[in-house]
Structures are given as C-alpha cells and as structure tokens.
Amino acid sequence: xxxxxxxxxxxxxxxxxxxxxxxxxxxxxxxxxxxxxxxxxxxxxxxxxxxxxxxxxxxxxxxxxxxxxxxxxxxxxxxxxxxxxxxxxxxxxxxxxxxxxxxxxxxxxxxxxxxxxxxxxxxxxxxxxxxxxxxxxxxxxxxxxxxxxxxxxxxxxxxxxxxxxxxxxxxxxxxxxxxxxxxxxxxxxxxxxxxxxxxxxxxxxxxxxxxx
Amino acid sequence: xxxxxxxxxxxxxxxxxxxxxxxxxxxxxxxxxxxxxxxxxxxxxxxxxxxxxxxxxxxxxxxxxxxxxxxxxxxxxxxxxxxxxxxxxxxxxxxxxxxxxxxxxxxxxxxxxxxxxxxxxxxxxxxxxxxxxxxxxxxxxxxxxxxxxxxxxxxxxxxxxxxxxxxxxxxxxxxxxxxxxxx
Numbered sequence: 001x002x003x004x005x006x007x008x009x010x011x012x013x014x015x016x017x018x019x020x021x022x023x024x025x026x027x028x029x030x031x032x033x034x035x036x037x038x039x040x041x042x043x044x045x046x047x048x049x050x051x052x053x054x055x056x057x058x059x060x061x062x063x064x065x066x067x068x069x070x071x072x073x074x075x076x077x078x079x080x081x082x083x084x085x086x087x088x089x090x091x092x093x094x095x096x097x098x099x100x101x102x103x104x105x106x107x108x109x110x111x112x113x114x115x116x117x118x119x120x121x122x123x124x125x126x127x128x129x130x131x132x133x134x135x136x137x138x139x140x141x142x143x144x145x146x147x148x149x150x151x152x153x154x155x156x157x158x159x160x161x162x163x164x165x166x167x168x169x170x171x172x173x174x175x176x177x178x179x180x181x182x183x184x185x186x187x188x189x190x191x192x193x194x195x196x197x198x199x200x201x202x203x204x205x206x207x208x209x210x211x212x
Numbered sequence: 213x214x215x216x217x218x219x220x221x222x223x224x225x226x227x228x229x230x231x232x233x234x235x236x237x238x239x240x241x242x243x244x245x246x247x248x249x250x251x252x253x254x255x256x257x258x259x260x261x262x263x264x265x266x267x268x269x270x271x272x273x274x275x276x277x278x279x280x281x282x283x284x285x286x287x288x289x290x291x292x293x294x295x296x297x298x299x300x301x302x303x304x305x306x307x308x309x310x311x312x313x314x315x316x317x318x319x320x321x322x323x324x325x326x327x328x329x330x331x332x333x334x335x336x337x338x339x340x341x342x343x344x345x346x347x348x349x350x351x352x353x354x355x356x357x358x359x360x361x362x363x364x365x366x367x368x369x370x371x372x373x374x375x376x377x378x379x380x381x382x383x384x385x386x387x388x389x390x391x392x393x394x395x
Contacts, residue, residue: 019380027384033333035352042240
C-alpha cells in the first residue's frame with residue numbers, strides 16, 4: 001500500500017479539470033486504470049537485493065565510511081608517490097652530470113699510459129689543430145689534464161707523457177703497483193695504431209685504455 | 213525522515229525489519245508499475261536494479277519523503293531511458309504479462325479496471341509521445357507532483373504542466389476512438 005494511492009481518484013479529477021475536460025468518464029477510467037499500475041504486486045527480491053535488504057544499515061554505513069577513508073588514503077598515497085617521483089627524477093637529473101664527472105675522474109685517476117710520444121710529434125700536432133677534432137674528444141683531453149694536475153696544459157702533453165711513464169706512475173701513493181700497469185703494453189700497441197691514423201686521432205689511445 | 217520510514221507499522225519494528233525493507237515494500241509496487249507503464253522490457257529485473265542503486269545511498273538523500281520519492285523515480289527514470297536505448301538497438305518487445313497484474317481494488321479504480329484492461333492502458337499509452345507518456349506515468353503511477361516530475365525529467369514545472377495537458381487531450385482522443393470501436 002502506498003500513501004498516494006488513496007489520492008489517485010482526487011488526482012485524476014484534478015488533472016481532468018486542469019486540462020478543461022470536465023466530467024469525461026472515458027478519460028477518467030483510462031487515467032484510473034493507468035494509476036492502478038502502482039499497485040502491481042512486487043516480486044520477491046533477487047539474491048543480491050535480498051542480501052542488501054538483510055544487511056543492517058549500521059554495517060553498511062560503517063563499510064561505506066571505511067571505503068571512503070580507504071579511497072582518501074589511496075588518493076593521498078598516489079599524490080605523494082607522484083610528488084616523490086617528480087622530485088626524485090628532478091634530483092637525479094641534476095645530480096647525474098656531477099656524479100658522472102666524478103666517477104670518470106675516479107676511474108682515470110688510477111690509470112696512466114705506459115707509452116710516451118716524442119715531443120717533436122706533439123709539437124707538430126699542437127701547431128696544426130686537427131680539422132676533424134670534434135667536441136666529443138674534448139672531455140677526454142680535459143680528463144687527462146685533470147689527472148695530470150693543474151700544471152699540465154695542452155701544450156705540455158709530451159712532457160706529461162714522459163713524466164707519467166711506466167716507471168713513475170704505476171705505483172699508488174702507498175707504493176703498491178697498479179693493475180693498470182699490466183695493460184700498459186696493450187695500450188701501447190693501441191697507441192701505435194692510433195698514431196698511424198693521423199694527428200686528429202692521437203688522443204684515442206687514452207680513451208681506448210680507460211679501465212671499464 | 214521519510215513517510216515510508218515514519219509510517220512504519222509497529223509490527224515491522226518488532227520484527228526487526230530494516231529500513232531498507234520498509235523502503236522496498238513501500239515503493240517497489242510503484243516502481244514496478246512505472247517501469248511497466250513506460251514499456252521497460254523486463255520491469256521486475258529493472259525494478260530490482262533501481263533498488264540496488266537506491267538503497268545504499270539512502271543516507272545521502274535529503275528532503276524527507278518527497279526527496280526520497282523524487283530520488284527513487286529519478287533513478288527509475290534513468291533506468292528506463294537506458295532500457296529504451298537498448299531496445300532501440302535490439303528491439304524485442306515483450307507483451308504485458310497477465311500474471312504480473314495482481315491488483316486488488318474495490319474502489320473506483322477497480323471499476324475502471326473492469327472497463328479498461330492493463331493491456332488496453334498500455335496500448336493507449338503507446339499512442340502518446342514519449343514525454344507525454346512519461347509525465348502521466350510519473351504523475352499517476354509514481355505519485356510525483358508536477359515539481360517532482362519536472363525534477364526527475366530535467367524540465368521546468370511549466371513544461372511538465374503543458375505536457376500533461378497535451379497528454380490528456382491525446383489520451384481522451386484515443387480513448388474515445390477505442391470506446392467507439394468497442395461499441
């Protein structure tokens with residue numbers, strides 16, 4: 001039983017009068033028959049609806065509150081994660097250059113070539129700048145300079161090669177022989193090859209001999 | 213809160229029936245009748261879906277009994293629109309099941325039903341444009357006021373009144389033709 005079913009005849013009369021049709025019995029019957037559809041027998045609730053109907057309201061509200069809290073916490077966690085990700089990427093991108101430079105310097109710190117080059121050849125090379133020397137070689141030279149120390153300039157490369165020969169440098173500050181000294185011979189052969197390629201490729205042995 | 217909840221029988225409370233059950237028993241018949249009047253393919257299944265959607269959100273409903281009624285039939289209206297869209301893609305019209313009709317009335321409505329069968333009512337409604345049929349179903353079956361019907365349909369009260377007048381005029385015309393053919 002629904003509250004407004006008692007009002008159906010009155011409602012029908014009101015609607016008919018509002019439309020200006022007075023006492024139209026046929027229309028009235030049609031409207032009453034239509035309104036009586038509100039009294040169809042409701043079927044038994046299905047399994048899902050029956051489970052919902054039998055569930056206490058308090059339990060449902062509690063579950064809804066838990067779900068809302070869980071959703072809020074999840075959202076905050078996602079936002080925090082995104083923030084951390086962005087800051088992490090930003091931090092790693094800015095720190096990469098410095099850390100890479102440092103690590104390369106550490107790697108190059110222990111290595112010195114075992115070969116020496118005649119000062120005359122270097123002097124000629126210094127006077128004639130290699131036409132094909134690209135910017136990619138500049139960091140290698142700079143690194144070599146950094147290893148040689150502040151007093152070693154580009155023009156002093158032959159001197160540096162002499163000073164940092166196999167006799168002096170393969171030992172560390174503690175006097176322990178360096179493992180790179182063993183590979184010095186191999187590097188020397190590599191250096192010979194690069195010398196044949198021309199002056200532009202002269203710094204190549206130092207790059208090929210970098211310990212990996 | 214709502215008329216459905218405030219007019220509960222003491223026996224219901226003694227039996228420990230939940231608020232959900234009261235709301236379902238109060239509105240299920242109307243929702244079912246509304247969906248049947250609107251030509252939903254499977255009114256019973258659609259009615260259960262309406263309550264599955266409405267009941268968990270009872271705590272969020274405002275406006276007392278009027279608000280609850282408007283909310284329920286807004287959901288039913290949306291469900292009906294979905295069903296009509298689906299039917300337009302795969303038209304499979306089911307006839308009105310006589311077994312569904314278990315109305316028991318001994319008033320003017322029963323007398324009217326003796327003269328107009330449910331099938332005839334639905335046939336009459338079929339002759340109306342969709343919006344006019346919707347207004348009649350919401351006003352007479354769902355028991356909504358003009359304002360509530362306007363809210364459920366997303367129209368202004370003035371537009372609903374106009375649709376209602378036109379619907380009655382069309383229904384009167386169709387009923388007269390049907391009565392003429394019967395006699």
